Amino acid sequence: MNAPVRLAALVLALSSAPALAGPAVLLSPVLGRPDGVTLHGRVLADTPHGSTALSRNVRRLASRNWKGAKVEVSFLGVSATVTSDEDGDFQVTLPPPPGGTFPVGGHQAQARVPGADATARVEIVADTAPLLVVSDFDDTLAISEVTKPDKLVTNALLRDADTQKVVSGMAGFYGCLGADSGAVPAFALVSGSPVQFGPRVGSFLARHGFPAGFGVYLRDLGPSSLSNYKQPLIRSLLSRFPHPVVLVGDSGEKDPEVYAQIREEFPGRVRAIYIRDAGKTEDATRFKDMVLFKEASAAAEHATRAGLARSTCVSTAFPASARTGTGMP
Known part of the structure; x- marks a missing residue:
């Protein structure tokens, strides 16, 4: 059996193996501005796992998406709840508190679903940034x-x-x-x-x-x-x-x-x-x-x-x- 065939067999076996119980949230680091930030991510029905790089990578790709998950997203005291779509994706734009702006620099955003949560960095970009x-x-x-x-x-x-x-x-x-x-x-x-x-x-x-x-x-x-x-x-x-x-x-x-x-x-x-x-x-x-x-x-x-x-x-x-x-x- 040559290397590509062996690899294909491994991928098939690993992707069909049972996943760990419980969901997972993928929240992407993003750029934002003082007047608002758009957060996005994905909810997985199964937590990817594995003892090797191959098993982890394959299970990341093969994990089932969670359609219809209620995702609570928050950033610097502002929050919203959105529903994940058929691919498990979610996106929401958060404005700053009334009368204020988000401070320039790096801050943490959070996303939660029942049984899982995640954080990611949001970089609020100054209008004076050179590039x-x-x-x-x-x-x-x-x-x-x-x-x-x-x-x-x-x-x-x-x-x-x-x-x-x-x-x-x-x-x-x-x-x-x-x-x-x-x-x-x-x-x-x-x-x-x-x-x-x-x-x-x-x-x-x-x-x-x-x-x-x-x-x-x-x-x-x-x-x-x-x-x-x-x-x-x-x-x-x-x-x-x-x-x-x-x-x-x-x-x-x-x-x-x-x-x-x-x-x-x-x-x-x-x-x-x-x-x-x-x-x-x-x-x-x-x-x-x-x-x-x-x-x-x-x-x-x-x-x-x-x-x-x-x-x-x-x-x-x-x-x-x-x-x-x-x-x-």
């Missing part, structure tokens, strides 16, 4: 090898936040964005990773030292999300947050095309587009007026020259000896 950075995840921040099916399966199912490899230097690049160290950019991760992997993605970002306060917006897997799933999310973010925008992705799938479309739809908003070379770079027209880079140091140096990053930070994060031969654009 909104919209980032992909797979093959931009984490090594997923999406263009290689066998390796994609390995990275998706056999690895977790502790064992999936990070793209070297990207945490340093993100940490240096913003021309003033006192004004921190807002970061939004818009990814094709499934919503069930939200906790894994959050743990990965923290483990590898990415800036705190990422809003995380993942894909609801299904026939309707096979393509064009990023654009609505990015449009919503750019409509809600009027800040200058930096887009970061990779060349392995459709990030260059998606970002070019967003740049055209929001003229004057996108300050730079950075695309990590993850293959499929033969057609140079895909990267028109974008920065195609192999090493994060090259993107960081470009951002410094463009006034989007702090030169002292970049020099510290990427010593000159490590930047030699990076193919700086």
Whole structure:
């Protein structure tokens, strides 16, 4: 029996195994503004569990959604109750208390259903934030090898936040964005990773030292999300947050095309587009007026020259000896 067949057999066996009793709530970290915040998540009828990365990942994907769950959501003294839809998803927009605003910075939101609860960080973004950075995840921040099916399966199912490899230097690049160290950019991760992997993605970002306060917006897997799933999310973010925008992705799938479309739809908003070379770079027209880079140091140096990053930070994060031969654009 070859490796793909053995893996398929394992997936089938694990997905059909009984789950632990009790539901689970997935509450996504989000970005908000002082005048309101939109919280979203999913309720699972069964708590995913497992003793290995494979069993945990498969059961995350195979867990039954809880339709019709009454979800109590609260944030800084404001609360609401919503009902999960047929996919177990819920979403609610909370305004600040009458006559007030939500304070800028990171705060905790809560979501509860009978038998389970969850918390997630909400980053209230200041109007003075220098940038909104919209980032992909797979093959931009984490090594997923999406263009290689066998390796994609390995990275998706056999690895977790502790064992999936990070793209070297990207945490340093993100940490240096913003021309003033006192004004921190807002970061939004818009990814094709499934919503069930939200906790894994959050743990990965923290483990590898990415800036705190990422809003995380993942894909609801299904026939309707096979393509064009990023654009609505990015449009919503750019409509809600009027800040200058930096887009970061990779060349392995459709990030260059998606970002070019967003740049055209929001003229004057996108300050730079950075695309990590993850293959499929033969057609140079895909990267028109974008920065195609192999090493994060090259993107960081470009951002410094463009006034989007702090030169002292970049020099510290990427010593000159490590930047030699990076193919700086």
